[in-house]
Amino acid sequence: MTGTLPPETIRWLEDLGLHPQDNDLWAAALTHGSADAQRNYERLEFVGDRVLGLSIARWLYDLESAAEGELAQRLNALVSRRMCATVARRIGVADHVRLGKQAREDGGAGSDNILGDVMEAMLGAALLEHGFDVARDFVRREWGDAVESDAGRAKHPKSALQEWAAANRRRPPEYTVLDRSGPDHSAQFTVRVSVNKVGEAEATASSKQDAETAAARAFMKRYG
Missing domain, CATH: 3.30.160.20 (Double Stranded RNA Binding Domain)
Known part of the structure; x- marks a missing residue:
């Protein structure tokens, strides 16, 4: 299942500026464990989580003169699962995520957990295929509104x-x-x-x- 990408998914990734070349890699990034226990997004999510954290941390460092505690509070809000899921919904991840029958019937395509994980996996795939600069630039495009907002500024x-x-x-x-x-x-x-x-x-x-x-x-x- 993970070896092919539908044409509409390829076009979607192209429109996002991610330009897929290795179909297996991107198929895995979009695949939940319920659809393929061996080749799914879990390892890519691990990598993408670090890509997102570093990209946002550097962005905030350049953008603000706040103290470490305030920067950490903003970072936590901007890399949270909820924020990742929000970005995922906005760019249409739910239409392309691959789920097993039961997971889909249980509403997995709308789950914050799954959408957030897939979003991070996509960042991991972008890093492995195109390098850090492309992954970072994607974060800057898609997290721009959140960074410009007050996300993470209010006291938890x-x-x-x-x-x-x-x-x-x-x-x-x-x-x-x-x-x-x-x-x-x-x-x-x-x-x-x-x-x-x-x-x-x-x-x-x-x-x-x-x-x-x-x-x-x-x-x-x-x-x-």
Whole structure:
């Protein structure tokens, strides 16, 4: 399955400026493990994650004079799975990702986890086929709006809640996973955060970290 790319996928990659030459490489970048257990995006995702991190880190260093902590906060937001999935949706990755029958029926083409992973795998493929400069330039084109926005500038909800609890002489917030459901590629986590003698809030998201963040945000909206 991974040895061929449909003509429409080749045209799509060309339009993105990625100019595929090794069909096997790009097919793997777009293939989920449910479709091919041996030749899929996992190894390329590993490489692409580093490409994205370095590209964004250098970009922020050149663009801003902020301190290390602020740069790290922005970097984390800009390379997050959610941001990768947002970029993936905008450029149409869902139309080209290769999923097994069950994963597709379970909504895998819309999963933040899968779309984010494929986005990183594409960066890995760009690096291996064309070199770092091409991969970096792709990041600069497709992440431009996010970098120019306020992504990562606001205080992280969990940090804000931690500081709020300390300022109000309360114990640190406690996070509890209430439920985990769904298949691995589209799992849903429900988390409760509570502050002693104040209250609690719950939220559900596609990762434990995102659920904790959403619960902290809900708590601050309700009690902060």
